Amino acid sequence: xxxxxxxxxxxxxxxxxxxxxxxxxxxxxxxxxxxxxxxxxxxxxxxxxxxxxxxxxxxxxxxxxxxxxxxxxxxxxxxxxxxxxxxxxxxxxxxxxxxxxxxxxxxxxxxxxxxxxxxxxxxxxxxxxxxxxxxxxxxxxxxxxxxxxxxxxxxxxxxxxxxxxxxxxxxxxxxxxxxxxxxxxxxxxxxxxxxxxxxxxxxxxxxxxxxxxxxxxxxxxxxxxxxxxxxxxxxxxxxxxxxxxxxxxxxxxxxxxxxxxxxxxxxxxxxxxx
Amino acid sequence: xxxxxxxxxxxxxxxxxxxxxxxxxxxxxxxxxxxxxxxxxxxxxxxxxxxxxxxxxxxxxxxxxxxxxxxxxxxxxxxxxxxxxxxxxxxxxxxxxxxxxxxxxxxxxxxxxxxxxxxxxxxxxxxxxxxxxxxxxxxxxxxxxxxxxxxxxxxxxxxxxxxxxxxxxxxxxxxxxxxxxxxxxxxxxxxxxxxxxxxxxxxxxxxxxxxxxxxxxxxxxxxxxxxxxxxxxxxxxxxxxxxxxxxxxxxxxxxxxxxxxxxxxxxxxxxxxxxxxxxxxxxxxxxxxxxxxxxxxxxxxxxxxxxxxxxxxxxxxxxxxxxxxxxxxxxxxxxxxxxxxxxxxxxxxxxxxxxxxxxxxxxxxxxxxxxxxxxxxxxxxxxxxxxxxxxxxxxxxxxxxxxxxxxxxxxxxxxxxxxxxxxxxxxxxxxxxxxxxxxxxxxxxxxxxxxxxxxxxxxxxxxxxxxxxxxxxxxxxxxxxxxxxxxxxxxxxxxxxxxxxxxxxxxxxxxxxxxxxxxxx
Numbered sequence: 001x002x003x004x005x006x007x008x009x010x011x012x013x014x015x016x017x018x019x020x021x022x023x024x025x026x027x028x029x030x031x032x033x034x035x036x037x038x039x040x041x042x043x044x045x046x047x048x049x050x051x052x053x054x055x056x057x058x059x060x061x062x063x064x065x066x067x068x069x070x071x072x073x074x075x076x077x078x079x080x081x082x083x084x085x086x087x088x089x090x091x092x093x094x095x096x097x098x099x100x101x102x103x104x105x106x107x108x109x110x111x112x113x114x115x116x117x118x119x120x121x122x123x124x125x126x127x128x129x130x131x132x133x134x135x136x137x138x139x140x141x142x143x144x145x146x147x148x149x150x151x152x153x154x155x156x157x158x159x160x161x162x163x164x165x166x167x168x169x170x171x172x173x174x175x176x177x178x179x180x181x182x183x184x185x186x187x188x189x190x191x192x193x194x195x196x197x198x199x200x201x202x203x204x205x206x207x208x209x210x211x212x213x214x215x216x217x218x219x220x221x222x223x224x225x226x227x228x229x230x231x232x233x234x235x236x237x238x239x240x241x242x243x244x245x246x247x248x249x250x251x252x253x254x255x256x257x258x259x260x261x262x263x264x265x266x267x268x269x270x271x272x273x274x
Numbered sequence: 275x276x277x278x279x280x281x282x283x284x285x286x287x288x289x290x291x292x293x294x295x296x297x298x299x300x301x302x303x304x305x306x307x308x309x310x311x312x313x314x315x316x317x318x319x320x321x322x323x324x325x326x327x328x329x330x331x332x333x334x335x336x337x338x339x340x341x342x343x344x345x346x347x348x349x350x351x352x353x354x355x356x357x358x359x360x361x362x363x364x365x366x367x368x369x370x371x372x373x374x375x376x377x378x379x380x381x382x383x384x385x386x387x388x389x390x391x392x393x394x395x396x397x398x399x400x401x402x403x404x405x406x407x408x409x410x411x412x413x414x415x416x417x418x419x420x421x422x423x424x425x426x427x428x429x430x431x432x433x434x435x436x437x438x439x440x441x442x443x444x445x446x447x448x449x450x451x452x453x454x455x456x457x458x459x460x461x462x463x464x465x466x467x468x469x470x471x472x473x474x475x476x477x478x479x480x481x482x483x484x485x486x487x488x489x490x491x492x493x494x495x496x497x498x499x500x501x502x503x504x505x506x507x508x509x510x511x512x513x514x515x516x517x518x519x520x521x522x523x524x525x526x527x528x529x530x531x532x533x534x535x536x537x538x539x540x541x542x543x544x545x546x547x548x549x550x551x552x553x554x555x556x557x558x559x560x561x562x563x564x565x566x567x568x569x570x571x572x573x574x575x576x577x578x579x580x581x582x583x584x585x586x587x588x589x590x591x592x593x594x595x596x597x598x599x600x601x602x603x604x605x606x607x608x609x610x611x612x613x614x615x616x617x618x619x620x621x622x623x624x625x626x627x628x629x630x631x632x633x634x635x636x637x638x639x640x641x642x643x644x645x646x647x648x649x650x651x652x653x654x655x656x657x658x659x660x661x662x663x664x665x666x667x668x669x670x671x672x673x674x675x676x677x678x679x680x681x682x683x684x685x686x687x688x689x690x691x692x693x694x695x696x697x698x699x700x701x702x703x704x705x706x707x708x709x710x711x712x713x714x715x716x717x718x719x720x721x722x723x724x725x726x727x728x729x730x731x732x733x734x735x736x737x738x739x740x741x742x743x744x745x746x747x748x749x750x751x752x753x754x755x756x757x758x759x760x761x762x763x764x765x766x767x768x769x770x771x772x773x774x775x776x777x778x779x780x781x782x783x784x785x786x787x788x789x790x791x792x793x794x795x
Contacts, residue, residue: 001357003354003603003605004349004350016346019342020339024334030701031334031702033696033698033701107696107698108695108697109699186691186692189695
């Protein structure tokens with residue numbers, strides 16, 4: 001039996017060279033986001049990266065299901081999208097549904113992070129000491145004093161949202177604004193109505209109500225208004241950010257202390273959580 | 275070094291053997307492989323920082339290239355596998371009946387250092403159990419003086435126990451510290467070959483042209499028809515005195531004892547040699563090989579001052595015969611030991627060091643380029659092909675696995691926010707992975723054929739071990755980086771900075787002595 005003949009080997013070389021030159025442009029165009037659409041030819045597409053940090057939530061794009069989140073899979077990469085506006089919709093039992101309109105541009109992936117606020121929000125009165133009751137929670141004296149002390153100073157308004165820094169929340173003339181503070185870096189997608197059009201700041205609360213304090217909480221922002229109480233909202237310039245009322249009483253104030261949302265109503269402290 | 279000799283440059287080991295402009299040029303050639311590899315990898319890192327899009331596209335191009343390259347190589351592997359199977363089934367003695375072969379003498383050299391009796395005796399028993407008249411085999415047990423009395427004792431015992439079965443059996447003792455020599459297999463084998471000439475060939479008046487030298491690693495166990503197959507190839511070669519004969523090295527002696535990583539690495543080495551067997555123009559001698567004594571004598575035997583004497587001897591002969599020299603692929607196996615140490619980490623360490631020694635074959639590039647400069651009689655086309663094959667071979671060995679499985683993914687980590695927001699950044703992993711996975715499946719498919727080359731499973735091992743012999747190929751991306759790219763790069767960088775390697779002897783040990791029954795397919 002003889003070795004592979006030079007003729008056969010040459011034929012294989014040419015075959016694979018031809019396959020290589022045939023495959024490379026296809027692979028590169030595909031990876032770069034180009035897709036063939038009948039009637040349109042080669043179209044530049046974009047994508048959406050949807051992060052759903054909860055299990056058992058169902059995600060939809062323009063009403064069509066794209067997947068269900070689980071412990072192992074909490075991200076959805078939706079590609080092959082022609083440039084346009086798309087409505088994302090995430091639902092989960094016992095949570096408020098989440099909607100977001102995102103604009104997809106060619107070759108760019110737009111990121112969105114679903115925020116599902118439970119329908120049941122827990123509000124408990126905090127008491128100093130060691131004895132809890134069905135309507136109150138006892139906290140150590142030192143911690144309780146720390147909470148109280150927090151209301152003597154202005155609310156902290158610079159923090160991380162998730163893993164992202166460079167965002168500051170400010171209360172200006174009774175309105176709450178999210179401000180992108182890093183001038184050397186392009187703002188993240190939540191500051192961009194479309195990938196190519198970003199803003200340095202946008203209002204989270206901008207209306208008749210007068211905001212008096214704010215703080216980062218649970219991946220979003222909590223703020224208190226004199227008229228409506230304490231609210232929770234997403235930090236996202238795109239329509240339509242989730243806003244829910246957490247503690248609907250007038251003349252209350254709030255602070256976020258060590259990740260806990262503490263509301264002060266008169267002389268009484270409450271902890272709000274979800 | 276006498277420059278009035280036509281081939282005065284034949285045994286140059288390194289730049290420091292030369293002086294003046296020659297030394298400078300040789301040094302540049304030594305730097306070349308490392309510089310090429312480091313520049314490639316460095317350029318990839320810089321591109322990943324500065325132009326991540328281009329780096330990402332290059333990674334995809336590399337992945338596509340890899341798929342088709344492995345497909346192309348797999349075809350060669352499968353063909354060679356069929357050829358090996360066919361050659362194992364052929365009755366070579368029958369074939370030899372039509373050829374005059376009585377005059378052929380086989381000179382077998384087993385150079386060894388501190389290997390024990392079991393290892394050497396196993397190999398010698400292999401010779402005795404081959405289907406060949408061992409009275410036409412001259413056996414040389416080549417010991418090292420620096421190994422002391424123990425090695426000498428092993429050789430004497432073997433000579434005593436088995437010597438009378440051969441035409442002649444001698445023991446040589448390579449003196450320690452001869453000037454201009456590097457301790458190692460090359461200097462030991464050369465000394466043994468010259469001793470054999472003086473003590474065996476000349477006294478008996480055996481013409482050098484009739485002698486085929488099988489230069490074996492000491493753990494080499496021949497398959498039953500090795501000598502018949504070799505003789506047939508020798509007698510039918512177009513120019514037997516201008517040819518080396520390369521068997522397929524299988525690492526079957528202890529393959530069932532070897533840990534999974536050692537098996538993957540061992541079979542990867544075998545597969546590479548099998549692929550090369552189908553590409554004779556790219557084949558150089560490796561490990562255990564055979565060559566006519568005439569050629570060996572003309573070239574002054576194996577080089578005594580380098581690490582990669584097994585492949586260098588081919589280039590010595592190629593240069594000595596002005597390019598009129600080739601390797602004949604035998605497509606017939608010999609069996610050797612997979613690299614196994616008493617502990618798992620010891621095995622990993624030994625594999626790394628062994629592969630660094632093998633990939634130190636990059637030292638041949640400087641030799642080839644320099645010799646090509648000095649030898650105008652070699653046709654330019656041959657020079658160009660040989661040089662490019664060698665340079666590309668060592669460059670791709672050191673860089674491609676690292677690009678495909680490590681550096682190529684850098685854009686995702688250091689490409690910056692702008693790149694990370696592109697569709698390309700999201701698609702890079704899936705597109706590249708698709709091509710690499712296809713390539714892997716192709717490899718596993720081919721590798722599954724290797725099961726037919728594995729000796730029968732000893733009863734002490736369960737079926738699970740057999741399953742793992744196929745599943746082990748999933749480790750290839752890891753072994754390619756750790757035991758191919760990194761030692762390759764390590765060797766090239768050492769050469770580049772003049773931190774020359776010495777010969778590292780792979781430790782060999784045996785649990786059993788029933789090699790032949792295991793090695794038989």
